[in-house]
Amino acid sequence: MAWNNQQNGDGGGPWGQKPGGGKGPWGSGSGGGDDPVDVDEMMRNLQNKFGGVFGKGGGNGTGGGRLGGFGIGVFIILGLLLWIAMPGSGWYVAEADEEGVILRFGAYSRTEPPGFHWKLPVPLERVLKPKVTAAHQIDIGLVSSGSRRGSSANSLMLTGDENIVELGFSVFWQIKEAPDYLFNIEDPEITLAAVAESSMREIVGKNNLQDIITERRGQIEEEARESIQKIMDGYGAGMQVTQVQIARSQAPGQVNDAFRDVVNAAQDKEGTINKAIAYRNDKVPKARGDAQRLLQEAEAYREARVAEAKGEAARFTLVYKEYKLAPEVTRQRMYLETMEQVLEKSDKILLDPESASGVVPYLPLNSLNRKGKGE
């Protein structure tokens, strides 16, 4: 991979590139303008340290003859080239999401942006390439991601009202300061996971179950994020906690049915009330109808009675008018007509009161009655 990145132009591979270009640190005597200052320094250091040795070798070479000196020179140059050209030794490439953090003899030297960079070959300088732009994610208490070492597999947490909630969350973080991230803390990610769990459990311990699974979720996320960030900053971890996301917060499985039943109960309640409302909506209009019927009946009764009375009265008045014209005759006539009407249909026994006074007790009244009924 690194080879491909390195191929710019002549396709000769890394081996053929350096001597031709004259860009290598070792050709600095002629075209040194391109080289990092550090390299020059390094060269000087090297020469100071090993100057004696090289000088001696050089002396031997010149003393021995031109051909031998040339052979040694070639050997040394080839060795140096090999040393520099080894991938990750004299150069490196930081990918787009990385930074190059250079350690010289283990000491932090500099941070370099993505791209191709020269550096001193390996034992002198080493490079670390943290992924600084990537958003990293740590899941805690989420079964799907598998349990990490930093988090306990148990996602049950004790709440402030002494209930237990099942809570799983993710922590998203980025590298804020690459050197801090690399140098200040052992296993930053495991530390972050442990700190995150600690913070979240502390916050959950201060809240009520109902709040955690409903409206306070967002606030808890933010509180946890701030708390984690504060602790990690205290450690100088160089990490930025961008977000804490509660992926799952619910009553534990054992009690979830009971929790769901509460929701059902609320619906049942609505249902019962709705039925009652339906009952009312059915009964009350019917009652109004009945009431209307009663009123109408009463109205009808009144009107009928009044009409009847008016009729009777009118008839009486008419008869009376007639009667007034000839009272005696009319009276007589009405009496006789009525009697005629009445007696026409009745059984009649005519008795002379003088002679009948002794007879009446002997009349078979019962049989007379029976006869009348029988007909």
Place this chain on the structure above:
Amino acid sequence: MKRFTLPIVILLIFGGTLLARTVAFSVDQRQQALVLRFGKIVEVKHAWGTDEQPGLKFKMPWDNVVFFDRRNLMLDAPAKQILASDQEWLVVDVFARYRIADPLLFYQRVTTVRGAELRMTPFLEASVKSVLGSQNSTEIVSGHRGDLMKSIRDQLEAQTKDANLGVEIIDVKIRRADLPPENAAKVFLRMITERQQESAKIRAEGEEQALELRAKADREVRVILANAKEESSKIRGAGDAERNEIYAKAYNQDPEFFAFYRSMEAYDKALANGQTSMILSPDSEFFRYFGNLNGK
């Protein structure tokens, strides 16, 4: 001479490298180093708390170098059950962050991180027990955890200092303080019964409201009907009154004639069914001409 030049150069290079390796060493940004001369500590490089920079360091060729971590390290103690002051058991899982602050002492007392952890874990557990054991469980779970963690840290710090471990305790965090599984089961049971109470209450409230609604509806129905009956009685009464008035007005024209007229009508109606047997006297008004042409 010429044929020896190449081997000599190679020898020199190798020799030089070897020599460099014996006198020079690098101390990583993340490390501190002890230089030991025949088992005796002669120097500390890049020690915590000093301004010394890491990087290339020199020593005598016969010196040994031992490296130690300079970073913030984690001491993770296994979860332990702790009896809180209210006799509740809690499973407490804590971890401590520490740093090798004095590599010299550290090397003398525990030598390795593993050794340090073995020494420090009992201290940590003891501190946790002594601090949390005096608190009740609610205080541990939802109280001032920050203060408790700080007390644990202080105790642990004191103990490690007494033991001269050469470490500095950065802080102690309670990762979790939970009920043990058997107590958790009790909590679950309580949660379930609480929820059941709640759902029973909600349902009963529904019944309550429904009954009220029904009762109100029934009342409304009764009131509507009763009002209607009252109104209808009034109407009927008014009808009867009007009728009486009409009759009275008509009949008052001649009460005597009314009596006669009404009597005639009543006789007719009352005796009209033909089932009446009558014993009549020929003396009655009806038979006035019955036995007498002149009507007596």
